[in-house]
Amino acid sequence: MTSHTLSFFSWKKKRDKYLEIVKVQSKNTTTYVVNLFSRSLVILLRIWVFTQLYTVTYRVAGATRIDDFTLPMLIWTLMITQSFQNSTRPYVARIIEEEVKTGSLAYTLNRPYSYLLFHYAGFLGRILPSLLTNILVGIGVCLILVGPITFTLSGLAGGTVLLILGYLIEFSLMLSIGLLSFWVEDVSAFVWIYTKGQLVLGGVLLPLTLFPDYLRKITEMLPFAAVFYTPAKLMVSFQPETFWYYLTIQLFWVLLSILTAVFLYRKGIKHVSINGG
Amino acid sequence: MNILSAMEYRVTFFLQVIGMFINDIALILIWVIFFAQFPMINGWTLQDSILLMSMVTFIFGIVHVFSGGSRELAKTITQGELDYYLTYPKNVLWHVSISRTDISALGDMLFGLVLFCFSGNISLEKIFLFLTISLFVAFILFNFLTITQSLSFFFGNFEDAAEALYQSMMGFSLYPQTSFYGFLKVIMMTVLPAFFIVTIPVNIIKTFDLLSFLLLLGFALVTFLLAVLVFYKGLQKYESGNLINLKM
Numbered sequence: 001m002t003s004h005t006l007s008f009f010s011w012k013k014k015r016d017k018y019l020e021i022v023k024v025q026s027k028n029t030t031t032y033v034v035n036l037f038s039r040s041l042v043i044l045l046r047i048w049v050f051t052q053l054y055t056v057t058y059r060v061a062g063a064t065r066i067d068d069f070t071l072p073m074l075i076w077t078l079m080i081t082q083s084f085q086n087s088t089r090p091y092v093a094r095i096i097e098e099e100v101k102t103g104s105l106a107y108t109l110n111r112p113y114s115y116l117l118f119h120y121a122g123f124l125g126r127i128l129p130s131l132l133t134n135i136l137v138g139i140g141v142c143l144i145l146v147g148p149i150t151f152t153l154s155g156l157a158g159g160t161v162l163l164i165l166g167y168l169i170e171f172s173l174m175l176s177i178g179l180l181s182f183w184v185e186d187v188s189a190f191v192w193i194y195t196k197g198q199l200v201l202g203g204v205l206l207p208l209t210l211f212p213d214y215l216r217k218i219t220e221m222l223p224f225a226a227v228f229y230t231p232a233k234l235m236v237s238f239q240p241e242t243f244w245y246y247l248t249i250q251l252f253w254v255l256l257s258i259l260t261a262v263f264l265y266r267k268g269i270k271h272v273s274i275n276g277g
Numbered sequence: 278m279n280i281l282s283a284m285e286y287r288v289t290f291f292l293q294v295i296g297m298f299i300n301d302i303a304l305i306l307i308w309v310i311f312f313a314q315f316p317m318i319n320g321w322t323l324q325d326s327i328l329l330m331s332m333v334t335f336i337f338g339i340v341h342v343f344s345g346g347s348r349e350l351a352k353t354i355t356q357g358e359l360d361y362y363l364t365y366p367k368n369v370l371w372h373v374s375i376s377r378t379d380i381s382a383l384g385d386m387l388f389g390l391v392l393f394c395f396s397g398n399i400s401l402e403k404i405f406l407f408l409t410i411s412l413f414v415a416f417i418l419f420n421f422l423t424i425t426q427s428l429s430f431f432f433g434n435f436e437d438a439a440e441a442l443y444q445s446m447m448g449f450s451l452y453p454q455t456s457f458y459g460f461l462k463v464i465m466m467t468v469l470p471a472f473f474i475v476t477i478p479v480n481i482i483k484t485f486d487l488l489s490f491l492l493l494l495g496f497a498l499v500t501f502l503l504a505v506l507v508f509y510k511g512l513q514k515y516e517s518g519n520l521i522n523l524k525m
Contacts, residue, residue, distance in 0.1 A: 035437030045445045045469075050481075053456045056318050186289045188381060189296020198304035210314055270364050 015129045017113055018121040025125025039086055039130055040137035047079050047138060051145045058209075067209040067216075072146040073236050075206055079142050080232035083134035083203050084163065087243060088170055092119055093191050096178030102183060109269075116175065116265060123171050151235065158243045159235030163252040166227045172257030179261065182268030197222075203229030220246075223253045290380055297384030301334050304451065305392065319455035326453060328396035329479050332411060333450045335389025336474070340422070341382030341414040344374035347419055348443070351436045352427035360446055360517050370423065370508050403482065410478045410490075413497050420500035421446065423508055430511025442469065450475040470496070 030036060056072050058064070068075070096119070098106040109115060142148075177190045199205045202224030208216045219225050230246040305327065312323035341348065353359055353373060362372045393399075395406055425442045429435040449457075449471035457465060466472040473496045481489050 034432060037435065038438035038441035041438075042441050042445050043449070045464075046448060048461055049449065049452055049457070052458060052461060053318070053452055056456045057315055060315055060318060184289065184292065187292065188293040189299075192296050192300040192381075193303075196300050200303045200307050200310075206311055211310060212314065215310070 014113075018117055018135045021113075021118060022125040022128075023120035025122045026129055029126050029129045036129060036133055037074075037137075039089065040098075043079065043082050043086055043134050043138050044141050046082055047075065048145065048183045050078050051075055069207075069209045069237070070149075072142075072149050075146045076142050076149050076208060077203075077207060077209075077229075077232050077236045079138040080135075080235060081207075081228045083131065083138045084166070084228040084232065085198065085202075086134055087130035088123075088167075088174075089130075090126070091178075091191060091195075092123055092174040093169060093181075093187055095122070096175070096180040097185070097187050100181040104115070107184050111183055116261065119175060119178075120171055123167075127167065141235070149236065152238050154240075155238030158238055159231045160230035161245055162234055162243075162250060163228075165247075165254055169223055169250065169253045169257050170227045172254070172261045173227075175261045176257065176264050179264040179268050180234035182271050192216050197224045198227065201225060202227060208233075221249055223257070226253050227251045283386060287425055294383040294384040294387070297381040297513065298388050301330070301388040301392075304334075305330050307339060307451075318453045319347070321453035321455040324397045325479065327392060327452070328482060329450065329475055331389045331392035331396055332407070332414070332478055332482070333389075333447070333475060334385045335407075335411050336415040337390055337447075338382040338384075338386030338389060339411065340418050342386065344378035344419055344422075345379040345382070347374045347422040347426065348379075349377060349421065350374075351429035351439045353438060354427075354429040354511075354515065355434050359512075359515060369512065370505070374423075405411075406482055406485065410481055410493070412477075414478050416476055417470065417497050417500055420497070420504040421470060421474075422433075423504035424500070427504070427508045427511045430508075443455050445469055446471055446474070454479065455520035470500070 054071060054074055058066065064070060066074070096105075099108060108118065146276060173194060174191075177187050180190060181187045201219045201222055203219075208219055208225060208229060211219065220230065226246070226249050229235070230250070234243055234246060290369060298319070307328040308323060308330075312326070316322065346353070350373060350405060358374070362369050362376070389411075393404075422443065425439045426435075432438070444471040449465055449469060456477045462472070465476070473493060477489050477493055480486070481493070
């Protein structure tokens with residue numbers, strides 16, 4: 001056997017290892033169907049609330065379009081953003097925090113796989129079933145409440161590319177927050193600040209379309225909007241120049257967040273002390 | 278005792294309290310941005326949202342400081358940790374509820390009180406009304422948590438579903454209350470009683486109305502009776518998990 005063949009099989013074995021983790025976490029997420037659909041219930045109620053709130057808002061503004069978005073387009077954007085964001089629970093940061101507090105970190109660190117890739121595989125396994133149910137329920141609710149809108153193939157394709165990168169940013173940032181537990185043990189405060197950043201500046205609660213122009217331009221450059229809002233917005237309203245602009249911002253945050261996570265892991269692993277017993 | 282125990286870890290304690298304070302500032306910031314663009318929504322203004330947020334954060338703080346265990350009841354039931362409380366000659370529901378204190382909720386209580394000072398409703402009478410109404414509303418929130426979390430006795434693993442119901446109900450409390458209508462309002466008055474947790478209390482503080490106050494008291498009493506019924510009916514179905522549970 002050549003060295004190329006050996007390294008291919010070695011890579012395949014490693015890939016299969018992480019694929020198994022994805023499958024296990026996926027199965028875990030779908031075992032309790034009530035829990036799975038309860039997250040979608042949150043989406044349903046939020047979209048209903050948004051529809052009523054923003055119907056009144058558009059009426060008060062006396063407008064049929066705000067920043068070129070009609071009410072149905074706005075609601076669909078919010079639904080997609082909420083579906084993306086809601087599928088990321090439980091947060092990676094909380095899982096790592098729990099590992100540190102319970103001491104199960106001792107087992108996960110000693111296993112024959114990369115700690116960071118292990119959590120990434122788990123993250124992917126958890127989001128896939130939740131995302132599917134959220135989107136299906138969300139589509140149903142939007143069709144009933146505001147009716148359909150027109151999607152384009154380029155919008156869906158471009159939005160999907162941005163979504164994949166968005167999830168990578170979300171994972172890396174949450175991982176970085178979780179790794180802080182190697183120092184402070186309880187990372188709740190950092191999780192709240194980050195999730196509230198998404199809520200306020202990430203278009204999860206209040207679409208950036210409704211922000212004043214100067215504030216919208218600033219928030220679109222921050223990681224909070226890059227994670228879920230810009231993919232959702234592009235899916236609903238695709239423009240090639242906007243796609244490249246958002247992609248550039250995302251690539252910057254992908255690089256910075258991954259480097260931060262790797263740096264924190266390498267520093268943090270030296271801080272970990274495990275008490276046997 | 279829970280608070281003193283948490284204060285042993287000073288850094289974590291202050292991080293949680295300050296973090297929650299910042300968290301709550303972010304929530305009001307959304308509405309500052311929104312109302313800067315749209316000053317009034319069906320008669321609802323930024324001042325009303327400030328009053329609403331002050332009440333919500335304050336009552337959230339009360340429930341999570343004094344009965345933090347109620348939000349984790351489903352987890353306690355599912356993981357068989359209820360056995361520990363059954364061995365004590367104390368009321369089980371009360372004991373489970375006070376077993377845990379969410380330290381960060383102190384930040385919520387502090388924020389709620391500070392924010393109330395900016396709601397344009399400051400007078401001794403209004404402060405007294407705010408504190409009194411908050412206690413009753415916190416009681417309603419506790420009852421809601423007990424009912425939804427106790428469903429775990431009947432449905433098995435109901436943790437995520439109970440949390441989703443809670444998040445949905447609290448979600449209603451973030452928005453201008455005058456924008457809701459139709460069947461959504463019916464849901465807010467029944468299954469997810471945000472109407473009694475935010476709408477009525479805010480209206481009472483703005484303009485005191487004895488009928489609304491009595492309605493609030495009545496709802497608190499009815500939900501308490503329902504909470505006790507659901508919990509103790511569920512407890513009859515509880516099966517021990519033989520988990521060895523050590524509380525230190």
